[in-house]
Amino acid sequence: MRLRFKTVGIKTVTKAVARLLLCASFPLSLSAQGFSISKIIDQNTPRPDGQGPFQNPHNPSTDGRYVVWSEEGGDYSIWSADLTTMKLTRLADTTTPVPGGTGNFTGFTQIGGGPYAGFNIIVRNGMAVFAGIDSAGNGLYSVPAAGGAIKRIVNYNTALPNGGRIGVPGHQVYAFGLNDNGSVVFTGV
Numbered sequence: 001m002r003l004r005f006k007t008v009g010i011k012t013v014t015k016a017v018a019r020l021l022l023c024a025s026f027p028l029s030l031s032a033q034g035f036s037i038s039k040i041i042d043q044n045t046p047r048p049d050g051q052g053p054f055q056n057p058h059n060p061s062t063d064g065r066y067v068v069w070s071e072e073g074g075d076y077s078i079w080s081a082d083l084t085t086m087k088l089t090r091l092a093d094t095t096t097p098v099p100g101g102t103g104n105f106t107g108f109t110q111i112g113g114g115p116y117a118g119f120n121i122i123v124r125n126g127m128a129v130f131a132g133i134d135s136a137g138n139g140l141y142s143v144p145a146a147g148g149a150i151k152r153i154v155n156y157n158t159a160l161p162n163g164g165r166i167g168v169p170g171h172q173v174y175a176f177g178l179n180d181n182g183s184v185v186f187t188g189v
Contacts, residue, residue: 040067040081040083040086041054041057041081041088042054043055047071047088047090048088048089048090049090051075054071054073054079055071055072055073056071056072056073057069057070057071057072057079058070058071058072059120059121061121061122061123061128062083062123063123063124063125063126063145064083065082065083065084065126065145066080066081066082066083066123066126066128066145066146067080067081067083067123068080068081068091068121068122068123068128068145069121070108070121070130075093075094076093076094076105076107076108077090077091077092077093077094078090078091078092078093078108078121078128078130078143079091080123080128080145080146080147082145082146089145089146089147090147091128091143091145091147091150092105092108092130092132092141092143092150093105094106094107096150098132098134098139098141098152099141099149099150099151099152100139100152100155101132101134101136101137101139101152101155102134102135102136103134103135104134105132105133105134106133106134106135107132107133108121108130108131108132108133122177122178123145124178124179124180124182125180125182126144126145126146127142127143127144127145127178127182128142128143128144128145129141129142129153129178129184130142130143134155136156136157137155137156137157138155138156139152139153139154139155139156139158140152140153140154140155140184141153142184153184
């Protein structure tokens with residue numbers, strides 16, 4: 001008995017994720033399987049903002065067109081790469097004003113705690129969603145992966161339907177997701 005599997009769209013997503021995750025200093029081609037893996041950035045790639053090379057890229061997310069990741073070396077920032085043009089774009093950093101918040105972003109939060117701690121960013125259909133911190137608390141924000149205006153989705157002082165608040169300053173949004181139609185689901189304290 002021979003099983004046959006048909007995959008739709010997985011090749012594109014696999015290629016995009018592999019491009020960022022394999023940031024080795026050498027090109028690799030797996031042509032026998034139909035994949036071509038290429039480097040997007042590594043620790044020798046100069047940042048387009050003139051802040052030296054990328055030092056510590058973390059937690060990539062891809063939608064097949066864009067790869068979005070956080071840079072946790074030097075200054076904290078969020079970047080995207082357009083996989084059709086390989087253009088690198090800084091989406092936010094610690095000089096970016098927080099919409100509906102206090103001052104500039106002071107960082108980009110970790111989601112959860114303990115062994116589950118880690119920066120979280122999601123990109124879907126060209127829109128990136130990330131958790132950010134200002135001087136008073138944390139929240140979720142969206143920005144086009146190609147660059148553009150950042151919008152607040154929710155932060156610590158957002159009123160809930162029951163009259164309460166999503167949290168208090170300093171509490172984190174612990175988990176979130178983004179579906180194909182742009183709806184964001186999250187949990188808070």
